[in-house]
Amino acid sequence: MSIANESFRPKIVAFCCNWCSYAGADLAGSSRLSYPADVKIIRVPCSCRVNPMFILRAFERGADGVILCGCHPGDCHYTTGNYYTRRRMTLLFSMLDFLGVENGRTRVEWVSAAEGVKFSATMNEFVETIRALGPNVRLGDLRCRS
Amino acid sequence: MQELRKRAGELLADGTVARVLAWRAGDLPYNPEPAFFETEAELEHLVYDGFCGANLSKLMIEASKLEGKTLVCLKPCDTYSFNQLVKEHRVDREKAYIIGVGCRGKLDIEKIRRQGIRGIEAVEGAELDGPEELTIRTFSGEKKCAYRDAMLERCHVCKGKEHMAYDELLGESRDTKDAERFAEVEAIERMPAKERFAYFQKELSKCIRCNACRNACPACSCRKCVFDSTKFDSEQKANVDSFEEKMFHIIRAFHVAGRCTDCGECSRVCPQGIPLHLFNRKFIKDINTFYGEYQAGTGSDEKAPLTNYTLEDAEPSVVRERG
Amino acid sequence: MYKIEKQNLTALFRKIAEGRDLYLPVESAGQVNFAAWDEEAKVSLDTTKTVKSPKDAFFPQSETLYTCKKEGKKLEVTQEALREKGFVVFGMKACDVRGVEVLDRVFLSEPVDSYYQARREHGVLVALACKEPEESCFCTAFGIDAANPVGADAEKPAGDHTMNQTGADVAVWDIADWLYWKPLTEKGEALTESVRGLLTEAGEEEVLAEQSRIRAVLKRLPYADLSLEGWGGDATKEKFDSPLWETLYRPCLGCGTCTFVCPTCQCYDIKDYRTKDGIQRYRCWDSCMYSDFTLMSAGNNRTTQLQRFRQRFMHKLVYYPANNDGLFSCTGCGRCVEKCPSSLNIVKVIKAFAKEGGARNE
Numbered sequence: 116m117s118i119a120n121e122s123f124r125p126k127i128v129a130f131c132c133n134w135c136s137y138a139g140a141d142l143a144g145s146s147r148l149s150y151p152a153d154v155k156i157i158r159v160p161c162s163c164r165v166n167p168m169f170i171l172r173a174f175e176r177g178a179d180g181v182i183l184c185g186c187h188p189g190d191c192h193y194t195t196g197n198y199y200t201r202r203r204m205t206l207l208f209s210m211l212d213f214l215g216v217e218n219g220r221t222r223v224e225w226v227s228a229a230e231g232v233k234f235s236a237t238m239n240e241f242v243e244t245i246r247a248l249g250p251n252v253r254l255g256d257l258r259c260r261s
Numbered sequence: 262m263q264e265l266r267k268r269a270g271e272l273l274a275d276g277t278v279a280r281v282l283a284w285r286a287g288d289l290p291y292n293p294e295p296a297f298f299e300t301e302a303e304l305e306h307l308v309y310d311g312f313c314g315a316n317l318s319k320l321m322i323e324a325s326k327l328e329g330k331t332l333v334c335l336k337p338c339d340t341y342s343f344n345q346l347v348k349e350h351r352v353d354r355e356k357a358y359i360i361g362v363g364c365r366g367k368l369d370i371e372k373i374r375r376q377g378i379r380g381i382e383a384v385e386g387a388e389l390d391g392p393e394e395l396t397i398r399t400f401s402g403e404k405k406c407a408y409r410d411a412m413l414e415r416c417h418v419c420k421g422k423e424h425m426a427y428d429e430l431l432g433e434s435r436d437t438k439d440a441e442r443f444a445e446v447e448a449i450e451r452m453p454a455k456e457r458f459a460y461f462q463k464e465l466s467k468c469i470r471c472n473a474c475r476n477a478c479p480a481c482s483c484r485k486c487v488f489d490s491t492k493f494d495s496e497q498k499a500n501v502d503s504f505e506e507k508m509f510h511i512i513r514a515f516h517v518a519g520r521c522t523d524c525g526e527c528s529r530v531c532p533q534g535i536p537l538h539l540f541n542r543k544f545i546k547d548i549n550t551f552y553g554e555y556q557a558g559t560g561s562d563e564k565a566p567l568t569n570y571t572l573e574d575a576e577p578s579v580v581r582e583r584g
Numbered sequence: 585m586y587k588i589e590k591q592n593l594t595a596l597f598r599k600i601a602e603g604r605d606l607y608l609p610v611e612s613a614g615q616v617n618f619a620a621w622d623e624e625a626k627v628s629l630d631t632t633k634t635v636k637s638p639k640d641a642f643f644p645q646s647e648t649l650y651t652c653k654k655e656g657k658k659l660e661v662t663q664e665a666l667r668e669k670g671f672v673v674f675g676m677k678a679c680d681v682r683g684v685e686v687l688d689r690v691f692l693s694e695p696v697d698s699y700y701q702a703r704r705e706h707g708v709l710v711a712l713a714c715k716e717p718e719e720s721c722f723c724t725a726f727g728i729d730a731a732n733p734v735g736a737d738a739e740k741p742a743g744d745h746t747m748n749q750t751g752a753d754v755a756v757w758d759i760a761d762w763l764y765w766k767p768l769t770e771k772g773e774a775l776t777e778s779v780r781g782l783l784t785e786a787g788e789e790e791v792l793a794e795q796s797r798i799r800a801v802l803k804r805l806p807y808a809d810l811s812l813e814g815w816g817g818d819a820t821k822e823k824f825d826s827p828l829w830e831t832l833y834r835p836c837l838g839c840g841t842c843t844f845v846c847p848t849c850q851c852y853d854i855k856d857y858r859t860k861d862g863i864q865r866y867r868c869w870d871s872c873m874y875s876d877f878t879l880m881s882a883g884n885n886r887t888t889q890l891q892r893f894r895q896r897f898m899h900k901l902v903y904y905p906a907n908n909d910g911l912f913s914c915t916g917c918g919r920c921v922e923k924c925p926s927s928l929n930i931v932k933v934i935k936a937f938a939k940e941g942g943a944r945n946e
Contacts, residue, residue, distance in 0.1 A: 167511070171512070175508065188572070195570065201577065202566065206548070208577050208581075211511075215457035218580050219581060222581075223578070288935060295835040296835060379632075380718055467612065469645065470844070471845075471871075472839045472874075473839035473925045489875055530925030533615050533635055534613075534614055
């Protein structure tokens with residue numbers, strides 16, 4: 116990658132479900148596992164709370180990558196929430212890809228409360244992917260750039 | 262058309278229906294408007310020809326709130342939308358008396374104009390049992406145009422001539438399908454990402470945020486649209502940055518995903534000719550691929566794809582992995 | 585009167601665009617709209633009606649008015665710069681020129697809209713006669729002459745080129761292989777001077793012949809006999825209370841297509857857009873067809889689509905003329921006739937009232 120990309124610090128929004136992934140992030144912290152400070156976590160009650168507008172809004176407001184973390188399928192605190200998430204996000208990501216938005220900028224990962232290691236590894240890897248992709252220009256709003 | 266007027270008159274006269282929802286003859290050869298008729302005398306202005314493209318099923322939401330039954334004329338594709346509205350409890354089936362009208366494809370005046378036919382004074386041959394060729398009288402003489410070449414995009418990928426709901430049928434329908442429904446979507450999928458982006462950027466930059474697509478769409482039946490909310494910064498009117506249009510069209514398509522019957526009204530009404538059906542059709546294609554064939558509005562009780570799931574559903578990463 | 589061979593138009597556009605912006609009908613993704621000219625632009629002067637009117641050039645669909653930036657406890661307010669660079673709108677039609685006149689009366693009367701005024705001062709209108717009027721045109725009903733797109737200045741005394749003037753600065757005719765060019769105002773003369781090298785002197789005969797040809801076409805348009813009798817500033821009560829609205833509005837979807845393609849609709853909304861370090865206050869076109877139009881903290885004084893629908897036509901044909909010496913705020917461009925998803929339009933409304941009590945659509 117170019118030098119410009121090495122100095123590029125992507126902004127990442129991570130939506131984390133309250134019951135598994137947020138606790139997973141907590142565990143990563145208390146286990147002293149590191150992940151980049153560029154990841155901003157937004158806690159949501161369930162991954163299925165995230166509607167497609169949240170994701171587009173995040174991009175509009177300057178996010179370079181958006182990741183959504185929830186309980187593993189079958190482990191949803193509300194039994195089935197994440198199954199709906201899975202369908203919605205598959206369709207949304209496919210649509211963004213159809214519109215020519217780089218398909219690496221969006222991701223869903225299932226992270227349980229016990230998976231601090233996975234959380235930290237996922238975030239590290241995701242930030243690297245976004246760094247390689249460079250800044251998000253295709254979905255941003257010009258007015259949000261200073 | 263005479264038959265339709267006669268039948269509508271009978272049903273009005275014997276009190277089966279309180280009003281008739283159909284099309285009223287326009288003042289130009291190609292602009293009939295959706296209209297309610299309440300007396301037999303008014304029915305002389307009822308018209309049904311190739312220019313009656315408007316899908317009347319959405320008007321049944323309001324008609325369902327009125328006293329008595331409404332006779333509604335639905336083309337085969339309109340009945341899908343009607344069923345969907347019934348399924349979503351937006352339309353009361355008991356309040357409707359459906360005459361399933363025949364269809365041989367609907368016309369797009371823009372397609373006629375694009376063939377250089379301008380200054381249109383009269384169009385002959387647009388009726389249901391008319392010839393294969395339109396005869397168009399213009400300021401500069403008579404022009405011919407094949408009916409097929411003037412058809413709306415949606416008619417070339419027609420879902421079929423069967424009505425999905427009706428009380429009685431009137432008029433013959435013809436097969437008009439001569440293209441693959443997903444061919445356009447597939448052609449775009451094959452483009453490199455950069456080209457896809459450029460293509461949609463160019464198309465969507467024409468958007469004037471008039472909301473015609475949303476307001477014509479039978480699936481967009483929310484009482485208050487999220488894009489009309491003053492408490493939310495998704496205000497619908499500003500055409501400020503290309504992002505706003507993308508946001509609007511992605512979200513709109515998403516909100517109707519799994520409910521859209523592919524009736525094609527969005528593309529028909531767009532004043533800027535944006536191929537909006539591509540968004541919906543992409544979702545339909547993905548739903549078919551990932552979750553099994555599904556056609557909204559067939560009248561089945563099956564759960565809609567986005568309110569359903571299976572344990573084995575594809576993971577969102579499939580989008581990345583397929584490259 | 586001057587003329588230029590049409591094969592030299594690109595040279596003309598290039599010359600005009602030197603140091604100025606040039607807006608003209610350009611085809612993009614299959615639709616023709618007014619857009620900035622560049623070497624790659626697919627200019628389409630043959631298009632009678634662009635989808636949107638050229639009012640954007642003076643009254644853009646969205647524009648930032650000012651920006652507020654917050655740093656600590658300091659709040660900095662920056663007004664958006666007013667238009668300073670000259671520009672030319674080439675290829676407006678007679679109806680579009682009238683559209684600007686209608687907007688002028690709104691934005692240039694006190695309190696003057698400085699953003700609009702700056703654009704009017706720096707804009708030059710080059711109006712093109714309609715080679716092929718279309719069946720949806722009804723400009724003649726408003727006394728507009730599509731064959732002679734000069735605007736209201738035709739009636740002004742010679743030499744009166746005051747700023748608040750309305751009308752075109754240059755009129756042009758597209759006749760066979762030539763474009764005929766006639767400056768009408770000081771601004772028009774100045775523009776002509778800057779492209780003088782490309783123009784040759786010409787006589788009036790061809791233009792006069794073309795004008796009578798166009799006027800003959802205008803006479804046989806289906807809406808040529810449309811009458812506005814009964815409309816105007818005095819008709820408020822009678823028209824407002826008419827029961828006709830109750831049937832007329834019913835196919836209306838409540839979209840904003842008619843409003844946004846219209847050359848005279850001038851309603852706007854002002855909103856704030858939050859960016860990460862401040863807000864941008866912008867205005868954008870609004871439509872009386874929308875449910876949140878004129879929504880105030882006290883509620884909305886129009887709660888039904890019937891009321892909204894009526895507002896649009898009452899404004900164009902009654903309220904506006906009441907406040908503007910009888911001038912209607914419709915120019916008969918026919919864009920709404922072509923674009924309404926439900927095939928409703930102002931002509932159908934006018935005709936329905938003309939036949940009040942009787943049958944429609946004869």
